[in-house]
Amino acid sequence: MxxxxxxxxxxxxxxxxxxxxxxxxxxxxxASKNSNNPLPIPAPVIMVPGTNGDVDRFDSLVDSLRQSEKGVDEIKITVNMDDSITSSGHFTKDTKRPIIAIAFEDGSDPSLPKQSRWFQKALEYAEKYYTFNTYDYLGYSNGGLIITGYLENEQKSNDPSLYHLITLGSPYNDTSWDYNDNSSTFTKPKAESDLLKYYLKNKKNIPKNITVYNIAGNVDNQNSDNTVPLTSVLAGRLIYGDSEKYKEITVEEQADHGSLIENPKTLQLIKEYLFESVK
Structure with missing residues (x-):
């Protein structure tokens, strides 16, 4: 018994x-049920965070989008240091606004070139399960540098094409005042950082038929978001200024670097540029 x-x-x-x-x-x-028959989806919005950010970094933004947008679904992809993939979430035929959050096990600053290569791996992984020809991109902080490195050095001919690009507080000319003027206007860098030189080297490889919105924070008119100097963000025009459309936007309320994603103006701009444009 x-x-x-x-x-x-x-x-x-x-x-x-x-x-x-x-x-x-x-x-x-x-998700794996779709691996032999990828599900067609509308152009996704791919979101990539900054230094050491994970796939949950955009949760509050996605929650806000779901309050006003219909059919918002999200998948999360993390690329590990050995090129393996960890993922969660799925899209369905009812998904109208697909969001793909991509992050990296090693999200440190020195690994930026690797992160651009890992981004390409994440794209390949997503295409195993979903079919899409174009995508929009939101890069927060170093996320803007990751897509730049990908477009310059890692993009493959059969990859989906970038359409709209928003970079948010991206330090194109590094974060040191040694390279950046304490100014609200930008003509040329005080000095070119090694980071900027790296991204200027192969800018010719970036497709010109993209729309770029370069958003910067300016806290209390101090020409900085308390982490990235304003002129460092605006140095993005040296890389993307000859795109089909290039626009710079400065936000001032709740404009410190860590709050840029939750900034109400930023949210409105994301809706306008990445969501309303496809309605």
Whole structure:
């Protein structure tokens, strides 16, 4: 009798463990069903965070978008240091506004060139399950540098094409005042940082038929978002200024670097440039 009770308890535990496993892997199973027959989706908005940011960095932004936009679904992709992929979430045929958050196990500043290569790996992974020819991109902080490095050095001929690009507080000329003027206007850098020189080197490879919105924060008119000097962000015009459309926008309320994603004006601009444009 005692052995039967122990056997029953073990059976119950096994069922519980199996149930937890199925629940935890649900999104991955549903995604993998599409691997042999990728699901066509509208052009996704790909969001990439800054230094050491993870795939949850845009959660508050996505929640805000869901309050006003219909059919917003999100998948999250993390590229690990060994090129393997960790993912969650899925899209369906009812998804109208697909969002793909991409981050990297190593999100450190020295690994920026690797992150551009890993971004290409993430695109390939997404295309195993979903079909899309174009995408829009929101790059926060170093996220703007990652897409720049990808377009210059890592883009493959069969990759989906970038359409709209928003960079948000991206330090194109690094964050040091040694390279940047304490000014609200930009004509040329005080000095070119190694970072800017790196991205100027192959800018010819960036497609010209894209629309670029370069957004900067300016806290209390101090010409900085308290992390990135204003002129560093505006140095993006040296890279993207000859795009089909290039526009610079400065926000001043809730404009410190860490709050730029949650800034109400930023949210409105994202809706206008990345969502209303496809309605």
């Amino acid at each position: 005692k052995n039967k009770k122990i056997g029953g308890i073990i059976s119950i535990l096994l069922v519980c463990i199996l149930g937890i496993f199925i629940f935890e892997t649900k999104d991955h199973v549903q």
